[in-house]
Amino acid sequence: MGVAELKKAELYYHKSVRSEVAKVLQESGVCQVVSASLPETVARAADWGEKLALYEEQVTHIRYLFRTLGSFFIDPISSFDRMLGERPVLSMADMAAMAATTDLGKISARVKDLEVALSETRVASSQHKVNKDLLLKLKDFPYSLSVVGDGTRSLKGVVGTLRQDQLDSLIEDLKPLAKETELFVCKGDDDAKASKTKSLWCVLMYAPSVEQRVLDTAVHASMSLVEAPAHITGSVSDELKILDAEIAKCDKKEAEILESLKKIAAETMPTAQKLSDYWNNMVERARAMLSSDTTESTLITHFWIPTESLPEFKKKIEAVSPDIALFDRAPIEGETPPTLMKNIDVVRPFEILTGLYSPPPYGETDPTPLLAPFFFAFFGICLGDAGYAIVMMAAMWLLFRKYKRVPKTTKDFIMIFAYGAVATLIYGVLTGSFFGDFIDAFFFMAPFRAVKNAIMIMDPMKDPMLVLGFSLVFGIVHLMFGLLVGAYDHFRHGNYADAIGDKISWFLFIVGLSLFGLGTAGALPGLLFDLSKVMSIVGAILVFWYAGREKTNIFSKIISGLLALYGATSYLGDILSYSRLLALGFGSAVIGMIINLLGGMASGIPAIGWLVAITVIVGGHMFGLIINVLGSFVHPLRLQYVEFFGKFYTGGGLAFKPLGLSSEYVDIAK
Amino acid sequence: MEYLGLTLALFGAALASLLAGIGSAVGIGIAGESAAGVMTEDPDKFGSCLILQALPGTQGIYGLLIMFFALNKLGLLGGGEAALVTWNQGLQILASCMPVAFVGWYSAIWQGKTSAASIQMIAKKPEAMGKAIILPAMVETYAVLALLSSILMLMGVQLG
Missing domain, CATH: 3.30.70.120 (Alpha-Beta Plaits)
Structure with a gap:
């Protein structure tokens, strides 16, 4: 341990x-x-360095394939299944054989070619579409388009757009050049004609000799020129046909490329996934051996x-x-x-919780077995409902029945919740909570009421102060246990002064005060009451002495001592923090109660009432379960990390990370 | 004036679910912005981001819980006769709803900010998930305490 x-x-x-x-x-x-x-x-x-470079190249190919082919590949194994261990079983030797016969470089080169071809096709297709749009604007232009491209010896032309209200002024301006020019205005849609600010498409043709003057005039009339592609030289209708054919060709080619990418993805992705595990492990191996x-x-x-x-x-x-x-x-x-935590099987899942905080330094106390029973109990109190516990257990049972090869860390994580469910069941039965007040809320549950009431030892809804007291006592026990562990650690390292002055002193002080509190309420026999007074006084003196022990001046000694005693308020805060056990337990009980109430109200709806009621109750409790499980995990964890660890544990170790076989897509057979 | 008490009590119940709900909505929104940013880089962090984003959502639920608790106490649920509430008792219920309303409102927003920061933390260090969850949970402590205050206060109010 x-x-x-x-x-x-x-x-x-x-x-x-x-x-x-x-x-x-x-x-x-x-x-x-x-x-x-x-x-x-x-x-x-150095030779491991060369190998590493080779292996990393393979990993790069695989990453490229994953990135490019990922969207074309529907994985037959869902990522959820994979996480729970549903993966093909292969040995490293199997994968090495596969790696020897698979040329990833060749495959990714082929994919890269297809990727380039695909983007070229898409660019071409969009260029054709742009040209087609332009031609559609000019669709009633009666001449050959060679005029607007390079032009002929005696005629040139430009395409442009012009605002409707500028048209007359352009015509006017062109009058002196009437012999050398012709302005063709495309019909456009009626919409454009109706509005004065809409633009019209037009082609301005002119003799090359007056080119500059014509262009100046056009620009003056705010005609904005559009560059027409030079290679389009036929009539508009011919060119449109050609373009349509080209676009269709591009579409076909694109479909073909996508089809072949899909085919390659289906063929190579399963192999690439397996090889991904293989090459990544080889990279790890080479990196370590380097x-x-x-x-x-x-x-x-x-x-x-x-x-x-x-x-x-x-x-x-x-x-x-x-x-x-x-x-x-x-x-x-x-x-x-590095630190390798080692605990018996029952406690091992809780190592995750310690690891989430920080593993212990080598040779120090591992807090895992110490926090495990408290986390277990606190989770139970916070969730505190037998019905929710049964749902959780059933879900986990089904999960483990379906998935036989759940990886160890995933399994450990689920086991934390399995333990939590057991504690929840116990607490739920003891407090008579089954899906909130389900048993009391519905008449058909009446036969179970007697059983429930017979086992139940307290009802938090009726007697919240009892549960609050009980939560705080739990808190004191938890904190004091932490102090004792801290004292033990100090003793082990020979720091007797720290053990007594910093841990035992507070232990005596707080336990003494708590007992004294109980005693004044008359709940303690006389002897224990006297003992409590002695404990708190001795504790206070020790705290006082320890805080001032290194000060030479008597006044500094007294001030340090008093300040240290004032630190008792932080213990008060810590203890009150455990009231969350009551609050969260209340939370789940009241949410459950509300859901049952809403369900009961819904059942009053004529005809479909029962259906609505079942939906509300089942859906509501599912929601309640998820929300409350999250809270019941987070808050007990906080009590461990902040209140409990604060008394003795700082962590700061480095986790032991052996060179091993890790896998994402396969189950590596040993 | 005979309904003044009931109105005051309902005002309290409304504030509990209203303010705490607003707080949670803002908090989750803040955390969500951060989560979306992280996920553009690494979509695989969806699970962790979602948990961190959901943390400031509990205040809204606590507010709702107190609202129902108050409504139940007033006999407004389940179709029976509403309880007779004097204006004094109405004020008492209003007061009982205040802790969860205001602490819920503010703590959810600050918890959202802490969650957003935690989400940034796991973007760089996914192994720090435990610490990332604890930081926002520190803020939530006060919402839990407010919930407890409101519940105990509501339980203490006597309706004749």
Whole structure:
């Protein structure tokens, strides 16, 4: 229980077996490879660098394929299923064989070609569409369009738009050049003619000799010129036909390219997904091995390994070659070994919660087994409804029945909620809460009322002060437990003054005051009442002494001591913080009650009332469950992190991250 | 004037769900803007972002809860006869609704801001999800305490 003991290991081996060694290191999954503390003159394993570059190239190809083909591929395995372990089972050897026969570079080159062709086709198609739009504007232009492109020897032309109300002035301006020019105004739609500010499309034709004058006149009349594509030279109707044909051709080509991309996606994506896991693992392997030291023919790899995994690893690595030497030693002063939390199976899921805060430093207390029972109980009190607990359990049962290979971390996370559901069930039964007041709210539940009332020991709705008191007592127990753990840690490190002055003192003070409070209410036998007075006084003196112990001046001593005693208010705040247990429990009960009330009201609607009522009740309780589970997870967690950890735990360790096989798309068979 | 008490009480119930609801809407909106920004870079963070965005939503629910609690107390739910409320009792119910109304309103907005910041945090450090959830939950503490105050106060009000 707590933090696993680690050893620092050094592995010496000949270059020729480096791949095999790397394979064993990775597949055993118990070694965190680190770079050596040797002087820098020793060369790093350069050939692993070359390999790394090669592997990363493959990963780059895969990323490109995922990005490009992802939208063309409908994954037969949903990401939810995949998260819960529904993946094909393959060994690294299977994937290596697949990798040897799959040329990812070639596939991505092909996809890249198609991608380029696709964008070229799309550009061409949109160009054709632009031209078509222009021609549609000029559709009653009677001459060949060669006039407006490059023009002929005796005639040139420009296309432009002109506001309706400028037309007359342009015609007027062109009068002196009437012989050399012709203005053709396209009919356009009626709409444009009706409005004076709408623009008209026109073609202005002229003899090349007067080009400049004509253009000046046109610009003067605010005609805005539009560049006509030079390659369009036929009549408008011919050119439109050609353009339509071109557009159809582009559309066809685009469809073909998309079709082939879809086909490639269907063929290669499943393989690419598997290879993604393979190459990413190879990259991890090469990256870790890169930190090995190398001499002419020997490599030295340094890593952390849990002591208990050492014998088995030794056996595996010695099977690779007889010329391998493995040395191990305990961590020395100045080294910071990573932390591997190690707990019994029941507690293990809660390691996630500790990890979310910060793992303990190596050799320090792992708070996981300490927080687990409190989190369990607090979750139960906050959710506190037997009906919700049963729904959660049923959902998890179905989930584990359907998914047999749920990955460990996902499973652990779900297990936290499974434990929470058990606590919720217990608390729900004890407080008579089943989907809120479902049993009391509906007449057809009447037969169960007697059973409910017989087991129930308290009703938070009727006696909230009892539950509040009980929540605060729970809080005091939690906080005091934290203080004792802190005292134990100080004793272990030989800091007796800190243990007594900073932890035990507060323990005595707070417990003494709490008991004293109970005693004044007459709830304690005389002896205990006297003891409580002694405890609080001794505690207060210790707090006072500890705060001022390093001050030399008597006044500073007194001021520090009094300030420290004033710190009792923070304990008051901490204890009151546990009133959230009552509040959140209330929250779920009242939300449940409201849903039942609304359901009951809905059942009064004629004819379809029962249907509405069922919808309201089922939907409402689903909503209530989700909201309350979130709250029941977050708030107990806060009580651990802020109130409980605040008394003894700071975290700050580095998590042990062994080189191993990770996977996203396959289940790697060992 | 015989309905003054009931009106005052209803005013309180309305404020509870109204102010707390506004607060949650604003808070979730603030967090949502941040979440959308993060997801444009990394759509896979949808799950974590959604949880963080949802955190300031509880105040609205607490407000609703108090509103129902008050309505239930007034006998306005379930179609029976409404309770007879003097103006004094009406004021008492109005006062009881105040903690959740105002604390809910303000805390949801600030919780939304903290959530938005937490969302930015997990954008860079997804492994810090635990801490990212706790920071907004620190703000929510006061909404929970206000809820508790309102519930206890409402339970204490005696309607004759």
